Amino acid sequence: MNSTTNPASDSDLFDLTGRRAVVTGASRGIGRAIALALAARGAHVIGVARSEEGLKETAELAAGTRGSLRTLATDLRSPDTAEAAVVAAAEQLGGLDVLVNNAADDHDSKIEDTDLAVYQRVLELNLQSCWVMIKAASPYLKDGGGKVINIASVLGLVGMRNDSAYIAAKHGLVGLTRAVALEWARKNVQVNAIAPGFVQTAMLPDLDANEAAAQYIRGQIPMGRWSQPEEYAGPAVFLASSASNYMTGQVLVVDGGLIAQ
Numbered sequence: 001m002n003s004t005t006n007p008a009s010d011s012d013l014f015d016l017t018g019r020r021a022v023v024t025g026a027s028r029g030i031g032r033a034i035a036l037a038l039a040a041r042g043a044h045v046i047g048v049a050r051s052e053e054g055l056k057e058t059a060e061l062a063a064g065t066r067g068s069l070r071t072l073a074t075d076l077r078s079p080d081t082a083e084a085a086v087v088a089a090a091e092q093l094g095g096l097d098v099l100v101n102n103a104a105d106d107h108d109s110k111i112e113d114t115d116l117a118v119y120q121r122v123l124e125l126n127l128q129s130c131w132v133m134i135k136a137a138s139p140y141l142k143d144g145g146g147k148v149i150n151i152a153s154v155l156g157l158v159g160m161r162n163d164s165a166y167i168a169a170k171h172g173l174v175g176l177t178r179a180v181a182l183e184w185a186r187k188n189v190q191v192n193a194i195a196p197g198f199v200q201t202a203m204l205p206d207l208d209a210n211e212a213a214a215q216y217i218r219g220q221i222p223m224g225r226w227s228q229p230e231e232y233a234g235p236a237v238f239l240a241s242s243a244s245n246y247m248t249g250q251v252l253v254v255d256g257g258l259i260a261q
């Protein structure tokens, strides 16, 4: 499916024809944009999330795509359902070449105001489910030529006030990326992460309605604007394709210059 050498012609570099991919959190936001982009380049994608309605919209947006996009509605917070999702998707697809761990949620609060149960819930989805899914995917990916893409955050590389559970999880996800990349480096499976900056999705406040939040965010970012989910499609296609075959254990920061400061 994927060789250790890059294809000769530039036009093949980002081609994903026939690649079999799972994208979590595909019912909206960044996950939806990535699922659509992989399918548009020929991949057969299964998008996973809880909302059947959101998944249906994603599948409708993929109508006429070069590859295909099917969906699987499940809650990935539980290890059993996360593992089952990978196995079911791999069975449906006849194997698995690309796993995109994107589903996550956030809970902003000072550590003193955060219950242990909330911390555990954030870690269960944002970190533990990624570990479970990578482990469940290993028999398929280790056939060779596999790719794991973990959607981390700039908050996996730097800290911020009042978001300790999310930041602990995202730092953990960066560590998990590096650790598994080393374990699988000789098996021709590349494991990388993308670290988004501010993205206009349900995870951020409604920036059209909240001028104070919008101004704060613009002021932080050297490029002077936040990003849209579609701006993560290119980095994800790159990491899913043979264009990135010699890159593993890395974090691709896509943040408008935020943490270059």
Ligand SMILES: NC(=O)c1ccc[n+]([C@@H]2O[C@H](COP(=O)([O-])OP(=O)(O)OC[C@H]3O[C@@H](n4cnc5c(N)ncnc54)[C@H](OP(=O)(O)O)[C@@H]3O)[C@@H](O)[C@H]2O)c1
Pocket (backbone or CB within 6 Å): 024, 025, 026, 027, 028, 029, 030, 031, 048, 049, 050, 051, 052, 054, 074, 075, 076, 077, 101, 102, 103, 104, 105, 125, 151, 152, 153, 154, 195, 196, 197, 198, 199, 200, 201, 202, 203, 204, 229
């Ligand atoms: N937005 C930002 O500014 C930003 C910045 C840095 C990093 N990121 C990262 O980018 C990724 C995508 O975030 P986003 O901004 O696109 O957020 P989003 O719009 O809130 O999307 C989150 C996705 O995760 C799914 N999800 C949530 N809980 C789930 C569960 N228990 N089981 C299965 N799926 C679940 C949601 O679908 P359902 O609700 O249908 O389950 C949804 O599809 C996340 O890893 C996030 O940490 C975002």
